[in-house]
Amino acid sequence: MSDLSRRDFLKLARNGFLYLSGALTLGGLIRFLSFETNPARQTRFELGQSAKYPLGTKTPLNEIPALLIHSDQGFTAISLTCTHLGCTLEDDADGFACPCHGSRFDADGNVKHGPAAKPLKRLRLEITKDDELILYTE
DSSP: OOOOOOHHHHHHHOOOOOOOOHHHHHHHHHHHHHHOOOOOOOOEEHHHHHHHSTTEEEEEEETTTTTEEEEEEOOOOOOEEEEETBBBOEETOOOEETTTTTTTEEETSSSSSSSSSSSOOOOEEEEOOOOOOEEOOO
């Protein structure tokens, strides 16, 4: 066993502490720089069997937000996000109303009253071989 002087021990401890603190700082910096401020949003939603939505129904999908419509022409979906500034729309007597700035849309998503200038976005729907409905928001 070799004799380690007090001075050599303190030098070794200091260097070890500096290397360790440098590695921890570098790890923290890498973690800070790789942080995602806006995580990727879900754009694909499995809605289940199409039989779950009878003909003539309008089903609000609050988690998306969207409205699923089953008519004689088939399934359609419209976004319930206001085209003005992105607020979630609320049901109105004859359509939808924006609680943020007062835009109004009819039941088909057309603008009745601004400040919104564009109609509501139509969302893509897919029916699989197993009769499952899949809604895409992008």
